[in-house]
Amino acid sequence: MTGARYAAAVDTSRCRADETRNHQALLGFVAPATTRDELAPGAVVLRGFALAAADDLIDAVERVWAAAPPRHMSVPGGGTMSAAMTNCGALGWVADASGYRYTACDPASGTPWPALPDAFLRLADDAARAAGFDGFLPDACLVNRYAPGARMGLHRDADEPDGRAPIVSVSLGLPATFLWGGATRRDPVVRVPLEHGDVLVFGGPSRRTYHGVAAVREGVHPRLGAVRVNLTLRRASAADAQTMRR
Ligand SMILES: O=C(O)CCC(=O)C(=O)O
Ligand SMILES: [Mn+2]
Numbered sequence: 001m002t003g004a005r006y007a008a009a010v011d012t013s014r015c016r017a018d019e020t021r022n023h024q025a026l027l028g029f030v031a032p033a034t035t036r037d038e039l040a041p042g043a044v045v046l047r048g049f050a051l052a053a054a055d056d057l058i059d060a061v062e063r064v065w066a067a068a069p070p071r072h073m074s075v076p077g078g079g080t081m082s083a084a085m086t087n088c089g090a091l092g093w094v095a096d097a098s099g100y101r102y103t104a105c106d107p108a109s110g111t112p113w114p115a116l117p118d119a120f121l122r123l124a125d126d127a128a129r130a131a132g133f134d135g136f137l138p139d140a141c142l143v144n145r146y147a148p149g150a151r152m153g154l155h156r157d158a159d160e161p162d163g164r165a166p167i168v169s170v171s172l173g174l175p176a177t178f179l180w181g182g183a184t185r186r187d188p189v190v191r192v193p194l195e196h197g198d199v200l201v202f203g204g205p206s207r208r209t210y211h212g213v214a215a216v217r218e219g220v221h222p223r224l225g226a227v228r229v230n231l232t233l234r235r236a237s238a239a240d241a242q243t244m245r246r
């Protein structure tokens with residue numbers, strides 16, 4: 001068989017297997033099949049991985065928003081983030097004119113960030129395991145709310161002292177184009193479409209890769225309206241970051 005024919009045969013049988021599994025999933029027998037897009041060593045998009053939990057996740061997001069409303073944080077050098085942000089977990093990521101850091105309390109209220117919802121913890125552990133990282137126990141979740149036009153420039157998640165734990169990043173609501181770069185800001189960027197229910201896990205050699213989000217396009221999501229939500233689950237404390245790559 002030629003390479004192309006072999007690839008076609010493999011693809012067809014995989015589609016058939018997925019179809020059967022998805023049919024069984026509709027009947028409630030098994031979890032739906034998830035397509036995996038490997039971006040780089042240690043980085044994978046698990047397509048539709050959060051769909052089954054999406055309603056519970058959004059209910060929990062709404063409770064977090066009620067306790068710690070999203071806000072446009074200031075950044076050093078002037079200006080504000082175009083995504084509105086808040087946090088849940090023992091630690092929350094904050095930006096202001098003096099820099100970026102984790103805090104135990106919401107600076108807006110002076111009270112601790114809301115606790116990490118169980119639905120977030122379950123999904124984070126399941127997705128990390130599916131991506132090859134066992135025992136992921138996040139202690140911080142940044143909740144980003146993007147209105148159409150909001151974006152996030154290329155950056156690395158580098159405020160966490162221990163880089164052994166991966167990052168689990170959950171997309172809900174409007175679709176977005178994720179920008180996946182390299183080890184330096186000048187490396188070429190791949191545009192990765194992300195939809196409601198997709199989960200990106202990046203760790204190991206990809207943990208400090210540059211990434212960002214292109215401006216979110218106009219649209220309406222049936223549950224969230226004209227909004228994209230991203231949950232970024234991380235291990236932010238230095239101690240006990242025991243997650244290792246399989
Ligand atoms: O919204 C996203 O998909 C990514 C967000 C992100 O990279 C961050 O908050 O650090
Ligand atoms: Mn990031």
